Amino acid sequence: MKSKLIQNTDLITLLVYFLLVAAGWMSIYSSSYDGSDFSFSSRYGKQLIMIFINLLFIAGIFFLDGHIIPSVSYYIYGLVILLLLLVLIVGDKTGGSRSWFVIGSFKLQPAEFAKLATALAIAKFAGRDNFKLMSNFKDFLILSAIIIFPALLILLQGDAGSALVFSSFIFVVYRRGLPLYFLVIIFIEILVFISVFFVSLNILFIILITGTFFVFRLLGGSRREVLSYFFYLILLISAGLMFVVFMRKNIPFHIVLTVSVIIVSFIEIVKSFRNANFKRFFIPVLLLFYIGSAYSVDYVFYEVLKEHQRTRINVLFGIEKDITGVGYNVNQAKIAIGSGGLSGKGYLKGTQTKFNFVPEQDTDFIFCTVGEEWGFIGTAGVIVLFTILLLRIIKIAERQKSLYSQILGYSLASVLFFHYAVNIAMTIGLAPVIGIPLPFFSYGGSSLFAFSIFLFIFLRLDAERDILFS
Amino acid sequence: MKTKRFVISFIFISTAIIFIAKLFYIQVINESYKLSAENNTLRHITVYPSRGLVVDRNGKIIVANKSSYDLKVVTRSTGVFDTAEFCRLTNIPEEELKLKFKKNKYSYKPVLLKKQIYAEEYAEIAENLYKYPGFFVEKRSLREYPYPVAANILGYLGEVNVEDLRRDSYYQSGDYTGKSGIEKVYEKDLRGKKGTEIYLVDVFGRIQEPYKNGKFNSPAVAGRRLTSSVDIELQKFGEFLMQNKTGSIVAIEPSTGEILALVTSPTYDPNLFTGKKLKENYKKIEQSRNKPLFNRALRSMYPPGSTFKTVNALIAMQKGLITEKTIFITDGYDAGTHIVKDHVSGLITFKKSLMLSSNAYYCHVFKRIISDKNFENYADAYNSWTDYVKSFGLGVKLGTDLDFEKQGVIYSSNYFDRYYGKGRWNYNTVISLAIGQGELGFTPLQTANLAAVLANRGYYITPHIIKKIEGKEIDERLKKKHFAKVDAKYFEPVVDAMEAVVTGGTAVSAYVPGLDICGKTGTVQNPHGKNHSVFIAFAPKNNPKIAVSVYVENAGYGSMWAAPIASLIIEKYLTNSISREWLVKRISEAVLINNK
Known part of the structure; x- marks a missing residue:
């Protein structure tokens, strides 16, 4: 039974996933490498431990009973909402936002898991057969509330970036019935708003x-x-x-x-x-x-x-240059990426990222290391990998017999897309700096765990698609 | 439902295309980010070459280098640091530090905080500098003068000014360049070539490693070593003798034109013009009453006085107007409006005329020169005479390798035409030229060169102070032989007479047994005060090794001061010893200067 599960797991997704995680760790290694011997207390050492723990999570997911996931969706959502409330009271304040639980040396960011929990709740709610988004106003309201409530709590923590991620669920809502013109009207309005400055x-x-x-x-x-x-x-x-x-x-x-x-x-x-x-x-x-x-x-x-x-x-918006103040990060990030050229300076040879010119280089600006050391070939490669992963997830979502799985797949793609697109866009100066990590790349356990668990729950459901009906 | 999947896929793919296009632009097409990256991470450190040393003719180092360090900072790299602690360590006033930080326009460019930190102080700073990211030191070298003499020859180094920066792109603000003397004239040989070391630095400006393993570093090339013709011991001795006197001593090796000593007094210790107190000391010395910065040997123009009689004698003989047998019987010379007095009277032979420095004899000689029948008028004869005089290197620029050399004064006939009217002057009008007074002004260097011409029996080589440049030939002009317009044969009687001047004439005070000194005294009338004491000499008589001129201002007769000083210089140079310690004592202790 379990061996069949593994057989049925989508290989392409797995391959792309492990490629991204490996490339991510190599980038963290490069940007925190200081020439000394390998050490587990360094940033790259800690991240390696995280990756191993992450493997345990993945294995754990495969040992789960597939049926259990949809049935606990609301509980998980409820639990995460509780955690989000709790973190507001007892959370550790770092960098202006109160969004971390600190237990010993371990730090946990519930916002990372809120996306998964919300996605589970959306899948559960919008996956009902009698769900009618446009004709049943109550459904529309409840769905909106499921999405907006955690986002508001995260906004209260002072983490606007993570709160914005919840806007990506618009794709899921669209998939479940929102007409296209809504997307277009919103999109054009955003364009008009930004264009006024340019x-x-x-x-x-x-x-x-x-x-x-x-x-x-x-x-x-x-x-x-x-x-x-x-x-x-x-x-x-x-x-x-x-x-x-x-x-x-x-x-x-x-x-x-x-x-x-x-x-x-x-x-x-x-x-x-x-x-x-x-x-x-x-x-x-x-x-x-x-x-x-x-x-x-x-x-x-x-x-x-x-x-x-x-x-x-x-x-x-990058209209005024203030390269020592507000614009410093982006300018340095662009310099680092730009200096990589076509084929990069070579692995571990990046000067901009290695010598700390780029701030937060192994977290939010990790893409700079890729850009500097692997050049255009590396950056385009990463983008292609992400795009393959996204398209693959949608393809898998579409082949689901269960609406729950399908909606979950779209949620996964939406959140992943928002993270990857906004992170890279801000790094290369196409979007304002919103501090959100690049999935699978950025240093930190919470982000890695949350995205991996999300992905593998989806893959687990996919592997059982023939036997699993909600 | 297919459309919805398509729309979402379309958004994913177009986002990827936009990203890849933008990345292609900033990574492949746009070059400016690469430049910015280099500016970010590369620090070019100028490696200053060690400036060329100067040694004297005997290989003694007379200009040396001493290490010092400049403290600099890249302000954007410092982060927060304990200013009070830092200022205590470096002895920089806190306000000054703050001001330098505030005034700095480019946060990534190094700013000079403190110049010339010496070894002792540097050790302490270097030990603690690691605590202050962004601060670093650059090694510079300062001049050091092991012998506290020859300041006016050696010159000094100063910071480049706007003019230097404009003229020569080699310099950067804050660099040093020769401001006078050898340091200035031979700047391009001495300075060497600056090198660059390129390092990678991190965001705090801390040096990480050499860029590309030093592939693009260019090494500094040390400056060339110069060998001066000066004998530093002789120079020192000359300055010792001239202390508390105003004047100069110039000694030349006649066969080569090499300057053996060039003393100008009063002078100063060249070490005062190195290091941090340069400006302060310069101001003090510049304002000093006796003008120690004024190089009298090169710039003071005096009438040559009786030393000039040798020149007039030679010109007259060359022109066939007198011979060594010419005798004048006279008691003074009647110049029409006045009588030129003479302390010698009666029958005066040629030899005696020089030996006892007869004024009347040379008035007669000069009268013959100017009233020479070969010329249509006095003016032409006079101009011919000036040409002869100039051929001795008098009243012309010698073209030495010393800076600020003066040309001297000898007028053409036009001057007298203007002054007295054309055709309204004759030999008697300008009779004082006969005895080296009046409208003549030669520098001590020029009269020393005259001594060299006499020693060489008719020629001189351009006097120069540098005889050898490491890895390079000295300028051709400094080796050039210049002939006086008087044949060698006419020099012998003059030289004989000059020998007699020392052995039994006006300059017996210069007599040193066995040295065969030939000389001629001079007493230059000084309208402003006591006469200047002058002496020119060379020795030994045959195959001369040294030619000297000595000027002592306001000291009276040439025989009193200048002649003994010259003899001591010659003795010191030829024998490297002094037989008359009492004379050294008398001269060195004499105060002939108004030191108020």
């Missing part, structure tokens, strides 16, 4: 208007409809520009654009009501929503915020 309103609005053109077409607007909409829009914009030029009015271009959009949208809305064509109604409203949010972000940024707050945001 491009002028003029350019942003032109992009938005052209974007609408394509979305309009995509959502089934006929060519005639789309062209007439844009014909009027361009006509209005030209008229506005001529007005500005000939009347020598000092009116910014984006105002002309906005006024034109408002007029055309108004006509479109009236038209759509008359025809009862709500698709046509939806697009202008959304366009106005984005333009409005761009204006409000712009207004808040330049009129409401104080100078030093603006600076902080600018540095966060």
Whole structure:
């Protein structure tokens, strides 16, 4: 029975997993290696012990009864919520957040396990056959609560990064019925919000208007409809520009654009009501929503915020260089990765990471060591490995007969994706610095255990997919 | 459901593509991160070469090096440290330290905190420096002068100024360069070549290991060793004799033009111009009343006085205007407006004219030179005479390897044309030139060189202070023979007379048995006070080894001070001993200077 289990375990996932763990340990070894003999009291020594303990956990999971996992989901969730509450009271305060239990020399971060527990609870709740996300508002509310409650508790600990991870469950919700346009609307809103800091309103609005053109077409607007909409829009914009030029009015271009959009949208809305064509109604409203949010972000940024707050945001987005202050980490991280070149400086030969230029180099910035020592080949390799793992997990999730397993698989992929994507994005300057570890790489037991247990529970369920029904 | 899986997979894959694209950009395309990485981790440490040593003609080290250390800091690497403790260790005032940290613009560039820390102090600092990341020391070398003499020849080192930095990219702010003397003239030979050692440093600026095992290090090349022609013992002796006097002694080896001693007095201890007190000491000495920084041997221009009679005699003989048998019977010389007085009267032979330094004799000689019938007018004859004078290296730049050498003064006829009107002056107008007074100004170096011309019977080699450069030839110009426009044969009677000057003439005070000193006294009229005592000499008469000029300002007759001093210098050089200790005592103890 057990041997069949091992036979049925997905080999590709296993292989990728062990490759990542091995590469992770090598990176930790390189960044904490100081030329002295091997020692278990060093960082890399401790991490090696963690990896061995982790193997015990994995073995333990295989000895579990597969049926037990779904049935204890809520208990585990409850237990973790209790731990999250407890850590708020007795937790050890390090680096501004109260998120660790300290038992002797062992430190435990319940937030790492909260993701797994939440995923179990989501799988249990959303895996019910009668679960209806969009039509049963109660289901929607309870699911939202399951996700948001632990996130709030973690936020209270002062660990915003880990709290943000819970937003990744949006993929799971999407998989269980949330329409795509929700994702798209949220995604575009995030883009608009960020773009305000990088491009002028003029350019942003032109992009938005052209974007609408394509979305309009995509959502089934006929060519005639789309062209007439844009014909009027361009006509209005030209008229506005001529007005500005000939009347020598000092009116910014984006105002002309906005006024034109408002007029055309108004006509479109009236038209759509008359025809009862709500698709046509939806697009202008959304366009106005984005333009409005761009204006409000712009207004808040330049009129409401104080100078030093603006600076902080600018540095966060990398617009202002402050390489000794707020931007130091990212700049040093980019230097370390950039100096690796195509094929890297060679294992253990990294100077930036080895000589401590990169802060938190064996935890949140471990990717720098890969970048410096293995170069582009190494970094691209790691990204490819993660992507293979993610796609493989989704593939496995889709082949599950049990909804519970499938949802759990999507949760695993979502959380893993969020961690890996945000960690690498912040390291290479594509996202603000949110202190979350790179799964399987970063130094620390909690993260390694949590992700491994998560992964192997899923693999365990997968191995039994033919016999396991919820 | 397929679409949902597809959308999520699409997000995963596009994220991976964005990452890989961005990584390709920062790792493969953009080079700037590699540079930043090097700036981050590499520290270039300048290795200062040891500056070339200078030895005297006998191989004695006269300019040496002494190790010192500069304390520097990379401010961004220090972290928090105990400033009070650190300041106690290094003896840097706390405010100064704080100010240096505050004023520092580039946190990654080393800032100089303290210069010239010597071995004793360094030992203590070095022992404790490990506690202070970011601080490090760089070895420098300072000059040391084993003999506290020859300051004006050797010169001194000072920090480079803006001008030096602009002119020569070799220098960096804070470097030292020769400011005067040999240190300045031979700077490029002495300084060597700076080297660089590249180390990897960690974020605290602590040196970890040599970069690429030192592959890119460039070694420092030590400066060249210079051999000076100076005999440091002779120099020391000369300075000893000249103490409490104003003036100079210049001694040259006639056959080579090598300067054996170049004393200017008052002088100072060159060691005062090394180390931390340089600025303070410099200011003090610069403002000193007797101007010790003024190199009288090279820059003081005096009329040559009676020593110049040798030159006029030679020119007149070369021009065929007199012979060694020419006799004048005279009692003073009537220059029309006044009588040039003479302490010799009656029948004056050529030999006697030099021996007893007759003024009238040379007025007659000079009259013949200027009224020479071979020239259309006095002016042409005068200009011809100046050409002859200049051929002796008088009133021209000798082109030595000493800095600040003055050219001297000898006017062309235009000067007198302007002064008296064209054709309105004659030999009598400028008669004082006959006896080396009036419109003439030569440096002690030039008159010593004149002694060398006399010794060589008609030529000189450009006087120079450096006779050998390690691994290099000295400049050709310093080996060049310059001929006076007077044939060698005319020198013999002059040299004979100069011998008589010492054996039985005006300079018996310079007589040393067996040395065959030939000399000529001079007493330079000084409108500002007591006359200057001058003497030129060479010895031995045949195959001369040393030619000397001695000037003692405001000391009276040449025979009183300059001649005995010259004889002592010659004796010391030729025999390496002194037979007349009483004379040394008398001279060295004499105070002929206003020391107020």
